[in-house]
Amino acid sequence: MRLIHCPDPDCGVPAEVVDAVTLGSSDGPVVHVKTVCLFRHWFFLPVNRTTPLALADTHPSIAGRAYPSGGFGSVL
Numbered sequence: 001m002r003l004i005h006c007p008d009p010d011c012g013v014p015a016e017v018v019d020a021v022t023l024g025s026s027d028g029p030v031v032h033v034k035t036v037c038l039f040r041h042w043f044f045l046p047v048n049r050t051t052p053l054a055l056a057d058t059h060p061s062i063a064g065r066a067y068p069s070g071g072f073g074s075v076l
Contacts, residue, residue: 005051006037013038014053 002017015037022029031047 003053004035005053006039006041007035007043007045007050008037008041011037011039011041015041015043017050020047 003014004017006013006015015035017033017035019034020031022031024030032044033047033050035041035043035045035050
């Protein structure tokens with residue numbers, strides 16, 4: 001499972017990369033990923049526009065962030 005930050009700038013929760021494809025462009029092949037976050041925001045975007053998560057971003061006791069009720073039990 002590959003986790004990234006949700007591409008929605010107002011969201012801030014982890015998102016999972018659920019698929020990846022390579023599409024042609026005039027500058028050569030570009031890898032695109034399909035993502036979904038815990039709040040069900042779906043995105044399809046170039047992989048270079050994503051931000052990977054560090055452990056501190058996904059574990060509440062390390063990061064000290066406010067998480068939605070229910071926590072991230074299915075993500076950790």
